[in-house]
Amino acid sequence: MRIEYERLANGGRLDLGGGDGAGASSLLRVVVGAGRGCVMQGTAPAAMVLVPLRGRLQLAEGDNLHTLLPGELLVVEQGQRVQAIGRGAALWVALGCGSGAWRRCAGADMPSDPVLLPALHPASRALRSTVIELARVASHGNAATLALANFVAAMTELQAGFEPFIERCPGRTASQRRSVFLRLQRVRNVMAANCHLDLDIAGFARMASYSPCHFIRTFSSVFGETPHAVLVEQRLRRAHRLINASALAITEVARVSGFEDRCAFARSFKRRFGITASGLREQGRAAA
Structure with missing residues (x-):
């Protein structure tokens, strides 16, 4: 070597x-x-x-x-x-x-x-x-x-x-299941990096070489969540990170994280993290 x-x-x-x-x-x-x-x-x-x-x-x-x-x-x-x-x-x-x-x-x-x-x-x-x-x-x-x-x-x-996700992938051999997982994982990576953009299921399906219906079914079966749910989770994580690491206003954080509706963002953020976005920012300032 x-x-x-x-x-x-x-x-x-x-x-x-x-x-x-x-x-x-x-x-x-x-x-x-x-x-x-x-x-x-x-x-x-x-x-x-x-x-x-x-x-x-x-x-x-x-x-x-x-x-x-x-x-x-x-x-x-x-x-x-x-x-x-x-x-x-x-x-x-x-x-x-x-x-x-x-x-x-x-x-x-x-x-x-x-x-x-x-x-x-x-x-x-x-x-x-x-x-x-x-x-x-x-x-x-x-x-x-x-x-x-x-x-x-x-x-x-x-x-x-x-490994648990790979085992749930369709395929008769370990190599085939791993290949399917790789295609789905590439989609998840795109979601994570570009969650703030206007992404659609048709584009994800093309990326994974599936029809839209087959993609949603396979993705949900493997990960236990729909593509939309995973995309929303990535957007919330991005917002959480921006609140902690930037001085952007909360409204701007919501927008650049892919949320067009501020109220929907506020509800989703509180449900996901157990604290409001403004509360998280105040918490960070108090700890600084």
Whole structure:
């Protein structure tokens, strides 16, 4: 297994290349961005895990736009076009792990490609410490076997939460069920990144290669919620985040989170979080 390490300082740039994947299967690529305006872009030749440690990481993943904060982790699938930009005094780590390198650490019972499913996960303090240790070992050119094994174990545990959903997917084999789940998971990722936009079921169905009726039925069967319910949940989470992290007026928060009706937003927010939007803001100000 080959290990490549790169550190980007203020204004540094890294081109991931065209994404042909040559040699990527056995490669662990560790990129550390430290400082303002560091840019990593290109087509991911292997699955990538992006972990902000300080500040904000602005990420374009295909047509999806994310602003990642410490405590979050994003998995980008192989072949996806990405552009990651550190904002302010940002510190972040990107780990590109080929399927061969991943399986060597995880064992022979790993599923077929993709070994990592695209998703936004919470990143605990312990997981971030694991990522820092892996980057530290790689920066010194040392064998990262133990650090990588610890990281793989942490990611495997995170993604184990998908297994019940995969089991509910249609398909006669595990590979077929996993393939169906990947299509549905891509839709969920679009919902999370673009929930503030005017999205429709027909577009989601095309993305998952289903008819609208078949898509609603399959999605609801797998996740136990309708696509509309998941979309509303993503909008409420976005609003919760904006109330805590921005100075936008509550009315503006509702609008930029995809709610056209302020009253409907107020009712949904209180029902979901047990507190009004204005109450949450006052709570945050009191704690500051």
